[in-house]
Amino acid sequence: MTHIASPLDSGRVADPSKLIQGRTGLWEIVMGLEVHAQVASNTKLFSGAKVGFGAGPNEQVSLVDAAMPGMLPVLNKYCVEQAVKTGLGLKAEINRFSRFDRKNYFYPDLPQGYQISQLFHPIVGEGEVLVERDDGSSFTVRIERLHLEQDAGKSIHDLDPNATYVDLNRAGTALMEIVSKPDLRSSDEAVAYFKKLRTILIYLGTCDGDMEKGNMRADCNVSVRRVGEPFGTRCEIKNVNSFRFMQQAIEFEARRQIEILEDGGKIDQETRLFDSVKVETRSMRSKEEAHDYRYFPDPDLLPVELEEAWIEDIRKSLVELPDDKKARFISQYGLSSYDAQVLISEQDRADYYEKAVLKLKEFGGRDAKLVANWTTNELLARLAKDGQEISDSPLPPGQIAGLVELIETNVISSKIAKTVFEHMWEGKGTITPAEIVEKHGLKQVTDTGAIEKAIDEIIAANPDKAAEVASKPQALGWFVGQVMKATGGKANPAAVNELLKSKLGL
Secondary structure, eight states: OOOEEOTTSTTOEEOGGGOEEOSSSEEEEEEEEEEEEEOOOSBOSSSOOBOOTTOOTTSSOOTTTTTOTTOOOOOOHHHHHHHHHHHHHTTOOBOSEEOOEEEEOOOTTOTTSEEEEOSSSOSBOOEEEEEEOTTSOEEEEEEEEEEEEEOOOEEEEEEETTEEEEEOSSTTOEEEEEEEOSOBOSHHHHHHHHHHHHHHHHHHTSOOOOTTTTSEEEEEEEEEEOTTSOOOOOEEEEEEOSHHHHHHHHHHHHHHHHHHHHTTOOOOOEEEEEETTTTEEEEEEEOOOGGGGTOEEOTTSOOEEOOHHHHHHHHHTOOOOHHHHHHHHHHHHOOOHHHHHHHHTSHHHHHHHHHHHHHHHHTTOOOHHHHHHIIIIIIHHHHHHTTOOGGGOSSOHHHHHHHHHHHHTTSSOHHHHHHHHHHHHHTTTSSOHHHHHHHHTOOOBOOHHHHHHHHHHHHHHOHHHHHHTTTOGGGHHHHHHHHHHHTTTOBOHHHHHHHHHHHTTO
16 A cells, blocks of 8 residues: 655654545544543542542542642652553653642632643653554554643533532542644544553553543544645544544544635634534634643642652563563464454453463363454354443353363364354353253264265265266265255264265265
8 A cells, every 4th residue: 555655743654545535635634632541549639539430429529629728739649650550551751750730720610720730740751552453554653741630520511500510529530641642644543542542551450441431531633734734723622532422523523624724714723522412523612822821830749759669660560561462362372463452452351361261271172263263253242242341241261161172172063163152142151061062962973974874875865966076076065065954063074074075086
């Protein structure tokens, strides 16, 4: 595939298939994401108030969160550790010195009248994320920074037509804002990057990635340009919290900007919201610059200085990350890059698969590739059909291992295995594959005498078709089908083929 080089992109190139055809020519999307990930912590960033979903309004609010006079913030060390761990997982520079700043603006659910954030000296510097596309190719997204900040509360406008209610449960909750450079060139790439980032954070245990609860969301900075031209003016789409909405919002916004530019207009830098019902973005406010927030160092918080030994201790505690696990699955289990990617894309999938492989070894089996096939194809398809995740699977890993062991030892064929799987699913894991085979008489027929008898009867009944096989070897398939039908699908396919070829002179 030919690619078109774009300046200012540090190596990123435009894929022609991702360019947008306007009335006056081709356009390219240029994007970066600002991802807000809630730190996995039991308490807030600067107070001891609990963090958790489902509490009643204003039940998780300390005097610090409510900005009562005289209340001072105290930094949560564990949140700092989680940010450092995330930075290490993103192959980013950990800044030994960082500092908190006040970002001043008024909003009803921000009791202090400012947000404590990190503008000038973030805790994590530049890093990178390797992202895989569906077709197996990959691209790299550069991370500009990761900083810690506190979340605001929540304004609720639909409880009363004449009033707005404020819930401060989220106020002060620790967030990591992960800012990418403008390396994304399509809505597909943005979604793939967001998914990969979410996977990394879940593996690290630094964010649970629950988008429905708002624990991970993204601001999409979208601009368009003609290929080869300088960057255009960007608009920020706030708080997108689903993969589908992200794709829809980006594609609508890009088209909107292209239409304005092709009509001779200019793009105003602004913040926009995505309306998921109308599938469109709408203006929220003009985009503020840093000076509009009157940033200055927070006088109540000392700078954060990290010891190298502490950072190294965190580095040593890191779990195996998705890219490393994928490489190991390929080398250790002989999986294809695609199968390995499907399995490692969710930590629960990877864990389930490895437990199944270990169980298979206990049974004396070795075919880890076959375990992957049954996990990624039959099991995941059935779970998706029922709207379940693999963590909710009624079939424990040992059941898949038991099924594969029966196939490996020729007790059942791959075709019979599908029938066994159906019984396993209906039984919700309460009966083993071996018990199902025994109960329903599903053992594969490996007795060559019985198979040979069936073949002889079919050849004798169809002498004309047997004569055709010499000139039309593909006609062998008809005989295979007849033998399988005669044996109720239980004959060993390899034995059937071998005996038929011998008897028909092939």
